[in-house]
Amino acid sequence: MNTSTEENYLKAIYHLSLQSENVSTNQIAASLNTKAASVTDMLKKLADKELINYAKYQGVTLTPGGEKIALSIVRKHRLWEYFLVEKLNFKWDEVHDVAEELEHISSKELIDRLDDFMGNPKYDPHGDPIPDCNGLFKAHELKPVSSLFLNDSGIISGVRDHSSSFLQYLEKMQLTIGKKIKVAEINDYDHSVILNSEDKKVHISRDVANNLLISL
Amino acid sequence: MNTSTEENYLKAIYHLSLQSENVSTNQIAASLNTKAASVTDMLKKLADKELINYAKYQGVTLTPGGEKIALSIVRKHRLWEYFLVEKLNFKWDEVHDVAEELEHISSKELIDRLDDFMGNPKYDPHGDPIPDCNGLFKAHELKPVSSLFLNDSGIISGVRDHSSSFLQYLEKMQLTIGKKIKVAEINDYDHSVILNSEDKKVHISRDVANNLLISL
DNA sequence: TAAAATTTTTAGATTAGTCTAAAATTATTA
DNA sequence: TAATAATTTTAGACTAATCTAAAAATTTTA
Structure with a gap:
């Protein structure tokens, strides 16, 4: 161990x-x-x-051995985050620190049963892929909002910045995982972007656009 | 901390x-x-x-401070044991070691939410009382089977020995928490006891009778 | 490409928890 | 109650992880 x-x-x-x-x-x-x-x-x-x-x-x-261990920790971290949000009603910006502790619980039996209990989720609350019990996972094909062109659309599927301040900001703007968005306007001067999301316009900065990830 | x-x-x-x-x-x-x-x-x-x-x-x-911490660890241990058995289908003899790790996860928010998620159970899978978020609990009034007299009856409500070998033995004999039993015979020579449980006779040694706890 | 800046490593301490072996204290018993 | 036994504490050492300060290696830049 x-x-x-x-x-x-x-x-x-x-x-x-x-x-x-x-x-x-x-x-x-x-x-x-x-x-x-x-x-x-x-x-x-x-x-x-x-x-x-x-x-x-x-x-x-x-090494392959080191990667295997790293992936098992990532698996545990993401499964616990999913549990905290989906079963215990934590918010997506509140789970990181607790998951940092839980990820070091050693029992493989525990984590595999937890995985089954939750229905073997494929992505955690931030859109990051959850490795299966063999360490395998398929990542979404994600690109930042900042790489989209006018009238491009997609589904919010992940974040590049996992800080709680960023997650809280997205929550407030109602830009959460699963929301469909469309680029309504791009500001040439400061590269800020205006999105259409659920018939509302949301204005986000270049920074935010860079850290918000979309799948098509 | x-x-x-x-x-x-x-x-x-x-x-x-x-x-x-x-x-x-x-x-x-x-x-x-x-x-x-x-x-x-x-x-x-x-x-x-x-x-x-x-x-x-x-x-x-x-000291009062030390006891408060001890009780919070006991609370966490027993709530996690309950979770493992009731939600993840572990057997009652499999949960101790994992709970020994989980009890050191520090988040109070986590354990209080877990408690709510499970409906605030009062006893863990071995019949031990679970302290509430203030460290308070009410213990069952328990006595060992060995203290009963002929024709006394009661409900299996706890164990004195928490070893997995003892728990596995009880499982095999179908002497698990909640079962109603009645003393059918007491052997003067070796103090072994024959119990009636669900219309079946079960013969247990003095040792087992000493470690199996009953409420009336 | 030589000097300056940056990065990385080494050397030597420190803290938490553990250990063995020996000394000190307490309890037992004859 | 004095000798013996058992328990507990002290002394000194070890490991894992960390740190600061200084030395070594690498990279940048002028």
Whole structure:
């Protein structure tokens, strides 16, 4: 078994790997709110366990074993988020911290039964795909609202920013997962966008448009 | 906040306190599968935090603050056990270890919502009372089968031994929570007991009779 | 391409929890 | 009640994870 801390490092490396091939010590330190020196120590430990490929100064990648563990943590995190929202009526901006704790409960039996109990959901409350018990998942084909052209339309299916302030903002604007939207206007000057959603016009900034993801 | 380890010590002291007024270092060591020296270290720490009353060589008791924390852990443990059995179809002998992990999830909001989700159950799958969100609970008035006389009857409402081997044995004998039983025969020689349960006779040893609890 | 800036690693401490072995205290019993 | 036994505490060491400060390596830039 691995410690929660090791699991958190593997998960962080997994998420960072989706952006850049080789993940740097500083990137990991930033994402875990820790110091580079601490990261180096842990990288040595994870490399000894053959969970990451690590060469001094060269950054890291996950080995297949490390990725398997990372995916099991992601699976647990997303299934617990789904449970909190769908069964316990938490709001989508309230679940992250609790799921960060729950994801380290080790029982595989527990998580597989929880998955069945909820009907094997494919996406969590933020639209992120939930790996199945073998670590497999199919991601939506998502693009940011900012990449759409005038009169393009789509369905809100995910977010790039998971911060509660962003999620609360979307909630207030009624731009939540599943809503159908259409681009009514694009402002050339500041790249803000006016959307049509359920017969109402919603004006969002370039930043928001960049972090709001659509499927067609 | 306290660490999981501190919580485990407080919980152990709480359970041991139900048996004997002052709890000894060795009792705690045995119940946590650790060594007396480790316990002494932790007792100092808990005393510094004013969670226990501790005088060298004299054993410990919980302070009101320590008891409050212990009860919150017991509440979480029992509610999670109820969830595992009632919602996820675990058997009553399979839930202990998972609940030992889940009881350390810190969110009070989570556990109070879980409580509501399940309809605020009063007893866990082993018949132990579940403290409410203020730490209050009413215990069943329970007595062991071994204390009954011929032709006495009652309802199986709890167990003294929580080991999975004992629980599995009861399951096999169909002596589970809620079953009505009547003492059909008491063997003077070995104190074994023959029970009538649902028109069937069940023969149990003195040991089993001692660990099986009845309400009238 | 050499100097400067940045990133990463090493060295050495610190904290929480644990351990063994030895010393101190308390309890038992003869 | 003095010797013995049992329990408890202290002393000193170890592991996991973290930190600061300094050294080493890499990258940037002029």
